[in-house]
Amino acid sequence: MTGADDLIRRGANDLGGLPAEPIVISDHELLPWEKRCHALLDVLAENRVVNTEEKRRGIDDLGSELLGKLTYYEKWVLAASNVLMQKGVLTSDEIAQRVEAVQDRLGMAR
Amino acid sequence: MTAHDHPHAAVGEGDELPGYFEILEIALRELLIEKGLVSADALRRQIEILDSRSPALGSRVVARAWVDAAFKARLLADGSAACEELGVTMYDGTKLIVLENTPEVHNLVVCTLCSCYPRPVLGLPPDWYKSRAYRSRAVRWPRSVLAEFGTNLPDDVEVRVHDSTAAMRYLVLPMRPEGTDDLDEDALAGLVTRDAMIGVTRVATPG
Incomplete structure (x- = not known):
């Protein structure tokens, strides 16, 4: 189950049937940015820019370390960013420059 | 902007x-x-x-199925079409499959790959539904997962686990609890919880 062959057979998100800890029965109200992120991905799917399968693959491709560390919508927004770059919709420069511009606008140190 | x-x-x-x-x-x-x-x-x-989406929509669907046998038959035959009768629209060609719990069979819904969920009838999934622990264990150790939600099923009840995909979403139709013959549809809907429609709990008898 944890051997190297299993790492090849399973994608990082392919969890079904693996042993895991007890379930923590938790929930939270979405933060405003999480809800905006969800809506953004929904509209991208509706407009045929990024579909559900591409989004899921983008999350898979983050790799097990990030998958284990990031929260649900942190994974979504990072995966969306990567998929949009891979599909040539946005460039990495565009995204980096806009991130800096937003940080400047909000008076954040970078 | x-x-x-x-x-x-x-x-x-x-x-x-x-x-x-x-x-x-x-x-x-x-x-x-x-x-x-x-x-x-x-x-x-x-x-x-x-x-606008919340488990209240699913509760209405379940309560209607409890009081209207013809609706229940349509719901089990084609979940998406029957939900449209109540004004709940699926999106993007997603198929809604409704699973009926009976004294012999208990259904449980999971998405092992990600977080597919019948959002039009239940809203967004709770955090635990998206957790590594639930996604990993539900398909192999469903009875111990159910026990962690306080649901202890007799051994002779068959547990069926349904792994969702982007195109196929599942909703559990829980069993109507005993002692609810006098309740109307709205009161029945008030008994139906989100967790019962995911299949991790049953609907409790009121009172």
Whole structure:
């Protein structure tokens, strides 16, 4: 189950049937940015820019370390960013420059 | 540009990490709007749609099935079409499959690969549904998972686990509890919980 062959057979998100800890029965109200992120991905799917399968693959491709560390919508927004770059919709420069511009606008140190 | 562009508490406070992802969301959204790939209006409408969906919609579907045998038959035959009768529309060609719990069979829903969920009838999934632990264990050790939700099934009840996909979403039709013959449809809907429609609990007898 944890051997190297299993790492090849399973994608990082392919969890079904693996042993895991007890379930923590938790929930939270979405933060405003999480809800905006969800809506953004929904509209991208509706407009045929990024579909559900591409989004899921983008999350898979983050790799097990990030998958284990990031929260649900942190994974979504990072995966969306990567998929949009891979599909040539946005460039990495565009995204980096806009991130800096937003940080400047909000008076954040970078 | 929109009311969402101004900073709120989470930006720039506390951990730098969450701050960064929030900034990334703003950056992507602005770029996509400028390129005409999404509109600010469509995003606003989608947030309204997300806010309008809740497990109360699923509860109405379940209560109707409990009181109307013909509706129940249509619901089990074609979940998407029957839900449309109650004004609940699926999206993107997604098929809704309704699973009936009986004294012999208990159904449980999971998405092992990600977080597929019958959002039009239940809203967004709870955090535990998206957790590594639930996704990993539900398909192999469903009885111990159910026990962690306080649901202890007799050994002679068969447990069926349904692994969702983007195109196939599942809703559990729980058993109507004993002692509810006098309740009307609205009162019955009030008994039906989100967790019972995911299949991790049963609907309890009121009182």
